[in-house]
Amino acid sequence: MIQVTEETRSGWLVVSVRGRADADAADNLEGALRAAVDGHPKVAADFSALDYISSAGIRAVLQAARAAQGRQSEFAICGMSASVKKVFDMSGLHHILRIHGELPC
């Protein structure tokens, strides 16, 4: 289960995700991120309260990033917890996604 909240800061739409991004939550995660990307040119996904991410969750993030690229929007992932960062590091997602330690805004 995940909880998603949104707020606008300095021109960025910050999508904060809390909980576990597993297969049960993947559709919700992708839907929330894609809706944000569809409606805003600069989106930051704040994963600082995300406890866990599985392969299904990673795929949801990738699909949202792909949608952002298609719209020529900015899409950044920020503030990952240690456990989530470990998954991102092992996958080498920094090669194709824009990842920040802190929010860009």
Added chain:
Amino acid sequence: MLSMLEEVVLLAVDERTGNLRSTREFGTAYALVGAVFFDLALARKIDTDTEAIRIIDTTPTGNATLDRVLAEMARRPNLTTVREWIEEIFHRRQDLEGEALASLIAQGILRHEKSKLLWIIDVERFPVVDDSRQRHVKQRLQHAILSDEIPDTRDIMLLSIAEPCGLLSYVLSDEQIEARKERIRALSNLETISRKVTAAIVSLDATMRQAMTKVV
């Protein structure tokens, strides 16, 4: 839409001769197993992380091959890692290939030909009847590798199992593969399942080489 397993088998069919080709036979067999896991993941029947593979839904997908593998997985809760399951399903690899070929024939994409070599040896070929599907699979892989766009996750999965078993050489020239090797490596590494498939192939290659050295 073709399953990932069908797409991998279709990539291995030589469009000129209808022969099933593989530069690395064991690698291709492992890739078939990886393809089944990707199909189950896309159907939201299993999920993986850095440690384990989990069944999240045991209701049938409607695809007989996937449902058989899913039922076997549900009966073996003691096997929890991707590696353990890859090795378990690897022993049934010929069923996977045969069932994918049968499905591609039933869909009118391939046809089955049997002949005799020197009047003794049975030879099977699978000439391409409708080449649009194979071309589509190749075009998706070419685009995923040659462009700088973020590929669809399905194409990332396909690339990550086509690469370790040598199937990319039927899609791109050696020069193109060499020029884009960093991107191929980066995309191939994204999926846990493909990382485990690649590790299994590397491990098996090492075992085979060791065995051959002892024989020599």
